[in-house]
Amino acid sequence: MESYTVNDLAPVARQIRKEIIKMVYAAKSGHPGGSLSITDVLTALYFKEMNINPAKPDDPSRDILVMSKGHASPALYAALSLRGYFPAELLSGFRSINSKLEGHVHRGIPGVESSTGSLGQGLGVAIGFALASKLDGRNNRIYAILGDGEMEEGNIWESLLAGSKYRLGNLTAILDRNRIQLDGFTEDIMPLGNVAEKVKPFGWDVITIDGNSLNEVVNALEQAKKPREKPLFIVANTIKGKGVSYMENNPKYHGSPPANEEEYIQALKEIEEMQ
Amino acid sequence: MQKIERMESLRDAYGNELAALGEKNKDIVVLDADLSSSTKTGIFGKKFPDRFYNMGISEQSMVSTAAGLSLSGKTVFASTFAVFLSNTYNVIRQSICYNEAPVNFVVTHSGITVGEDGPTHQILEDVGIMSGLPNMKVIVPVDSIETVSVIDYLSEKKTSPYYVRLTREKFPVLNEKNYEFNEGKSVVFREGSDITIMAYGIMVSFALKASEILKGKGIDARVINMSSIKPLDRAAIVKAAKETGKIVTAEEHSIFNGLGSRVAEVTGEEYPVPILRIGMPDIFGKSGKGMELFDYFHIGVNDIVEKTDKFFKREYI
Known part of the structure; x- marks a missing residue:
């Protein structure tokens, strides 16, 4: 896995995006928009940056990722499956009664570290992992992926305080700043504004990047690995629905699959043609 | 003395x-x-x-x-x-x-x-x-x-x-020094054959005091500490239902969704008997000295005696 270069990641990201579309279309439900926006970040983490071994999912020295925005389950499940945690055939059962792939992220699935779906909890859980890692003197890294709608949850801000208090230099939070939540645009529903400038005074290092640029994501994650005194917060500016024109920046596709066969085929075709 | x-x-x-x-x-x-x-x-x-x-x-x-x-x-x-x-x-x-x-x-x-x-x-x-x-x-x-x-x-x-x-x-302090907690098991603090009072927390000591007064009224009450609320000692509940015919529950808690509800669920499924739930009746508490409030809300020792006595004598058709 270490042999993956940034150039190798683009086809993986395309494959994850296709799987997302296939999963939500087969299930006739699910959350494609926020899955497509975070795909590049997940690709860089699971295929280049994280120290993990799918054959040893419980290895104490592994890096740990908590997908706090648990509705991005299609993206996480696709990434885990392509990375070798479980067979790709299982993806087609997503959200169906005979499948283990629950609608939101579930810890019973190989590679998943914490169940999420009800928002706001994952950063605190990641802090727990980071504290345990520090206490035991491990050198692993802990990652939490947050949604920008999720930033409206009070628990996130409580946890930002705690991350700073305990100087968790082993913790990286990545914000999927796609600017859309279920009811519409974040800046209309509950303006988050300049989130970098809000998080900084909470005592975190903050980097802002284009979260759909694999180059920028990889660079930021490399910086995250440098020894640091504070936890790191990466604001990843992304496009909700990235890669599928009719889904991009469209709140409708926060929680709706392609509406018909035509939309489905178009989505797969457009993803195939992504650079 | x-x-x-x-x-x-x-x-x-x-x-x-x-x-x-x-x-x-x-x-x-x-x-x-x-x-x-x-x-x-x-x-x-x-x-x-x-x-x-x-x-x-x-x-x-x-x-x-x-x-x-x-x-x-x-x-x-x-x-x-x-x-x-x-x-x-x-x-x-x-x-x-x-x-x-x-x-x-x-x-x-x-x-x-x-x-x-x-x-x-x-x-x-x-x-x-x-x-x-x-x-x-x-x-x-x-x-x-x-x-x-x-x-x-x-x-x-x-x-x-x-x-x-x-x-x-x-x-x-009700237990002996060598007591060991046993998950899912209740502890009989006082044997009795006429009625059973199941309680937890402070209400166990109240129930024990009440049982002494009830004895004077000719009522022999069994008192059980139900500290393990979940898992619950279903066997002890069924045994009490069969042997004493009526069960009183006493808790420093709402009568909804507490021990009383759980005991009624078990007897309802296994061996239906009348249940009297003593606890807070869907209301909030109030300021006062902790121990004074039990009498104020009619869930103190004397209230347990009175309610149990009445419940024991009540005939069900």
Whole structure:
């Protein structure tokens, strides 16, 4: 896995995006928009940056990722499956009664570290992992992926305080700043504004990047690995629905699959043609 | 001559035992939410500052963080006042129970014995809230000795989370020093054949006092400590139903979703008998001295006597 270069990641990201579309279309439900926006970040983490071994999912020295925005389950499940945690055939059962792939992220699935779906909890859980890692003197890294709608949850801000208090230099939070939540645009529903400038005074290092640029994501994650005194917060500016024109920046596709066969085929075709 | 009661604090017992266990068990970590001098986790905190996390008045963050520590293999105790833990119901539901994270929540200041602080602080619904969560187990120690035994038990690796309900007030010591808590088992404190009073917490000592008065009225009441609310000792309930015909439940809690409800569920399924639920009737508490409030709300010793007497004599067609 270490042999993956940034150039190798683009086809993986395309494959994850296709799987997302296939999963939500087969299930006739699910959350494609926020899955497509975070795909590049997940690709860089699971295929280049994280120290993990799918054959040893419980290895104490592994890096740990908590997908706090648990509705991005299609993206996480696709990434885990392509990375070798479980067979790709299982993806087609997503959200169906005979499948283990629950609608939101579930810890019973190989590679998943914490169940999420009800928002706001994952950063605190990641802090727990980071504290345990520090206490035991491990050198692993802990990652939490947050949604920008999720930033409206009070628990996130409580946890930002705690991350700073305990100087968790082993913790990286990545914000999927796609600017859309279920009811519409974040800046209309509950303006988050300049989130970098809000998080900084909470005592975190903050980097802002284009979260759909694999180059920028990889660079930021490399910086995250440098020894640091504070936890790191990466604001990843992304496009909700990235890669599928009719889904991009469209709140409708926060929680709706392609509406018909035509939309489905178009989505797969457009993803195939992504650079 | 009446025996003089020895009163001991359950939270002192908790704090001291936790600090003692921390000595040999390095896996123990403790979290609190700015109440460590009241919950007594501060004793552990002073001794083992590296394994003690004061999360501030941020209960949701405390519970989320407890989940991560627990999933990392730590033996986690998390404490605050009972009423404040209920802020975090859905965090407990998802990050603890659904995650199967075996965190031990040991909460203090439950019920009306909180006293002067009043209704905002007197939670009377928590046993119901917590019992309803899949994977969660619920224990209410009756005295300082049972508290120590429960904490010892929870310091060994567990596979599910626990909710242990303690109080602000000192409670009478009812158990012998060598008592050992047995999950899912109740303890008969007084044998009796006419009626059974099932209780937990302070209400066990009240029920014992009531049973002495009832004896004078010719009623031989069995008194059982139901400290293990979930899992529940179903066998003891069915046995009481069969042998004494009527059951009274007594709890410092709402009569909804507490012990009374659980006992009625079991008898309803296994061996229907009349049940009288003594507890708070769907109302909030009030300020006052902790022990005065039981008479005020008609759930004190004399009320248990009167209600049990009436219930015992009542004929059902």
